[in-house]
Amino acid sequence: MSKLVKMLPLLATLLALLNFADCAYNGRPIIAVLAQEINATTLDKTYIPASYVKALEAAGARVVPLFIRQDEKYYRDNMAFINGVVFPGGAANLTMKGGFAEAANIIYKIAKEINENSKNTQVFPILGVCQGLEVISVIAANMTNPLVDCKAENINLPLKFKQNHQFSRLYRNLSPEIDYLLGRVPVTVNHHHFCLTEPNLSSYGLDLDWRVLSTNLDQEGLEFVSSMEHKALPFVGVQFHPEKPAYEWHPIQHNPHNFKAILANRYFYDWLVNTAKQNDHRYPDKNSEKDALIYNYRATYTPDSYDLQYYYFEST
Numbered sequence: 001m002s003k004l005v006k007m008l009p010l011l012a013t014l015l016a017l018l019n020f021a022d023c024a025y026n027g028r029p030i031i032a033v034l035a036q037e038i039n040a041t042t043l044d045k046t047y048i049p050a051s052y053v054k055a056l057e058a059a060g061a062r063v064v065p066l067f068i069r070q071d072e073k074y075y076r077d078n079m080a081f082i083n084g085v086v087f088p089g090g091a092a093n094l095t096m097k098g099g100f101a102e103a104a105n106i107i108y109k110i111a112k113e114i115n116e117n118s119k120n121t122q123v124f125p126i127l128g129v130c131q132g133l134e135v136i137s138v139i140a141a142n143m144t145n146p147l148v149d150c151k152a153e154n155i156n157l158p159l160k161f162k163q164n165h166q167f168s169r170l171y172r173n174l175s176p177e178i179d180y181l182l183g184r185v186p187v188t189v190n191h192h193h194f195c196l197t198e199p200n201l202s203s204y205g206l207d208l209d210w211r212v213l214s215t216n217l218d219q220e221g222l223e224f225v226s227s228m229e230h231k232a233l234p235f236v237g238v239q240f241h242p243e244k245p246a247y248e249w250h251p252i253q254h255n256p257h258n259f260k261a262i263l264a265n266r267y268f269y270d271w272l273v274n275t276a277k278q279n280d281h282r283y284p285d286k287n288s289e290k291d292a293l294i295y296n297y298r299a300t301y302t303p304d305s306y307d308l309q310y311y312y313f314e315s316t
Contacts, residue, residue, distance in 0.1 A: 133237030
């Protein structure tokens with residue numbers, strides 16, 4: 001093995017430290033999770049699966065909900081106080097006016113402005129999970145749909161990493177153990193029937209701004225994008241569910257709950273929270289912060305549903 005190859009992990013770590021050096025640091029990050037409509041034809045009631053909240057708390061953040069069907073001022077006001085956003089998985093209608101996709105589009109635009117206008121001194125990340133990657137793809141394609149039907153339901157897969165993935169924004173801090181687990185062991189949890197393919201990524205022009213970091217094959221042999229990142233912004237999409245191994249226990253789901261699977265999947269929420277610490281957004285006072293946090297809402301136990309617990313929100 002050449003000396004250069006041996007030095008690659010060290011070089012990646014040094015690059016990460018250099019990028020971090022010019023940024024703010026916030027030891028009390030707050031991450032927003034975007035709510036979504038329960039019914040594909042109405043916006044009267046919305047929800048957030050509690051597993052996203054738990055995963056973010058385990059990574060060292062607190063959580064606030066962001067609601068759909070709000071004007072741009074609502075999102076601008078809230079994003080001035082928070083440090084990052086999760087677009088969660090689910091089954092929202094990605095073309096419904098006023099719904100999850102429209103809210104995500106506004107949030108995406110504002111997050112882009114925060115990053116670009118601060119000249120890299122305020123790093124504001126977005127993590128899209130499953131449906132979150134899908135809505136990012138729709139947004140990046142100017143609210144057209146680059147997704148295709150696929151079959152990746154209830155299967156666990158190792159990632160097929162692209163060459164030099166260890167130099168990406170997302171994966172550059174992978175330890176050798178986590179790199180091995182993600183790339184060689186079936187620990188990523190897939191529950192989706194829409195996919196983004198590399199040919200569509202190119203034909204819709206997404207490859208101008210987005211870099212594919214890994215792919216996988218669905219149950220019928222279709223290759224799909226399983227992780228990707230923006231080339232200039234701290235925006236990441238993963239088609240799998242990193243929160244499920246630790247927090248989702250429905251018996252019909254084949255989520256791996258072993259120590260290695262939980263360890264490997266923690267990486268993605270750790271990445272988001274550690275990146276979010278690189279901006280110093282804060283609430284103006286303790287009371288407004290307290291009023292915004294998810295602790296003001298009660299999680300409902302739903303043992304027979306797809307997710308173990310949900311936060312439900314009435315029309316706002």
